[in-house]
Amino acid sequence: MDWWSVSVEARTDGMGLIDGDAVDKFLDLTQPYSGSVSAGGEPPRWSATISLEAESTADAVAEAVRIVTLLAADAGLPLWPVVRAEAIRADVLDDQLPAPPVGQS
Numbered sequence: 001m002d003w004w005s006v007s008v009e010a011r012t013d014g015m016g017l018i019d020g021d022a023v024d025k026f027l028d029l030t031q032p033y034s035g036s037v038s039a040g041g042e043p044p045r046w047s048a049t050i051s052l053e054a055e056s057t058a059d060a061v062a063e064a065v066r067i068v069t070l071l072a073a074d075a076g077l078p079l080w081p082v083v084r085a086e087a088i089r090a091d092v093l094d095d096q097l098p099a100p101p102v103g104q105s
Contacts, residue, residue: 010082016078026039065082
């Protein structure tokens, strides 16, 4: 099993409103997964990035989409179609992060 960081985005092609309280609740619900969320834009969309353990990229994406869409529904966000889901293995993500400046950690 590996750790994965998975981003899931849902959006509508039409009009839609995103309640700020729902976004705050969504953020709270993703915290057990070290989650981050965003919402808004044109066309309207919401997204979340979570961390989880899985056997493969496909398993990580499938499980993250399941978790994120359930949490979004619980938070009261619109149930728009998922249009993007991307996974990166945690060790690869760590390798891509910039090194801290010399003398800082």
